[in-house]
Amino acid sequence: MSVLIFVDQSEGHIKKASFEALTYGVKVAEQLGTTAEALVLGSVSDDLASLGKYGVKKVHQVNNASLNQLDAQVYAKVIAEAATQSGANVVVFSHNQTGKAVAARVAVRLKAGLVAGACALPDTGNGFVVRKTVFSGKAFANVSITSAVKVISLNPNSYTTIASEGTAEVNQLSIAVDTPKVKVTAVNKVSGEVPLTEAEIVVSGGRGLKGPENWGILLDLAKELGAATACSRPVGDAHWRPHHEHVGQTGVQVAPNLYIAIGISGAIQHLAGVNRSKVIVVINKDPEAPFFKAADYGIVGDAFEVVPKLTEEIKKLKAK
Template identity: 45%
Template sequence: MSVLVYIEPREGKFNKSAFELISYGYTIADATKSKLHVLVAGEASREAVAELGHYGASEIRHLNKTQHLDDSVSSNMVAGLAEIINAGIIIMPHNLTGRAIAPRLAVKLKAGYASAVIGIPVSYEPFTVIKKAFSGKSITKQVVKTSVKIVTLSQNTFGVIENVVQPVIEDFNFTETSHSIEVLSTDVQTGKVLLTEAEIIVSGGRGMRGPENWKPLEDLAEVLGAATACSRPVSDEGWRPHHEHVGQTGKVVAPTLYFALGISGAIQHLAGINSSKVIVAVNKDPEAPIFSAADYGVVGDLQIILPRMTEVFRKYKSGI
């Protein structure tokens, strides 16, 4: 039996969530006395791939091209490798690719699939993981009963652990051809912090009062190197694009630091942010429910507080 971890570089590099996934795979392989295999799908330099060895990736297969196009074909690729290496546990990130491939892969391998798992399994025999239900209102323990198991890991729920090994890197060849999906156009910005991978998120709600007031929020985000986000009313009103909507029906995020600015904290919004490590709320209403979800709160008018806060963090950053 072996453990297979699937990761993708982004813009040629690996971020913290990739290292976390390798660390996670290493820990599970160690606990189940299995061998860890890593499949890297995407363009990256050999040096970047070799860095994965810091976290325990000893056996790496590298598909050095970016080509995820057709979920069916991509899941075929992973299934093929899983069979060759006799993978008992397959670990994928809970991101766009992981979520797209894992369910199809589960059917191909008749494997039980636990998505958005939190941290390390609580038991290996039976294989039991922790997972949220009811959008964070419940925490469940779930047993994966099949011999092959697939999990996608919620970001920032395990952490990065160094286990320096000397990796063996092998080229992996797979040519994806799709007869089913045709790409018409692609519009991708590079160099942007992805909301779902961001360490810090600065998010605005209706309390921001209008799209014209977003500049100070963007300034704060820039100072902190953060991604920007918003609550549902803000995206529904068209103040901000829908891909920035964080909450139950929007994106579920798990940054280490989340700023909720002028967000009252409806239960649907909390469902999208309750995996954040630390939440800072600013609201003029001291009774706003966001304060019962937040770790730190500031009560007052955003138009005054926001620029001041940006200045404080700017000074703070330059002082470090």
């Protein structure tokens, strides 16, 4: 019996969401009175032994070049085999793009019940019940997993990473890797941009900004805060911003520490995508904008005046 945590990497670097999954998985293991081990696929340039600082004693690696690109079918077979070899009865993923592709397949291979989009530690007092977000963040469901092996994928930004001292033993696993059937022919990454779902701070704009040419003030603010940028659905639909920035019920769901909404009225579908944010700031000139009801802080005012001032004030704060 043990907990296996899948550690996701991209271009040799471990993703932030995986540190959350590690912290979470270690806590699950503590709760079950067992140990937690990590699994990394492909070649990694980061120091794997240092993952010990999240509490795992052992990091397994399957270092095969075929695993440097994601083919969910190939990944799932390797992960399920590693879980079986290490005797894992709980497998933890991050519910990020990789987790969404792979966790469900692993669950089928292990004939394990899956809670996808978990947001809290399991309640193991009576059975095994995991809380997850449902209705796009408008509510939670407590889901009981009844199978012997359990798979959990953890919503990004829903569990705080805890790092202390520690070194893990790195163990090379030899598991046969199938030839991928999915061939990646091109990767287009927007360099220097903070990925939206991993961002601590998100600055988001709506129709109140009147046109794509006015996005400069928002980008300046985002840059000053080290924030990712997002937008409302009408803005994405009008192609003012790339559609992967669309946040809401039918777009991306985010849960940053701070969400700053500029010129967004706050339709219920938009709120569903952001209401797990820890702090919400709304800047809108309409005092009746429904977003104010969901906000922690608000300014009723003209974005074109308020936002540049806000950027200046943040600059001042950082200079202190």
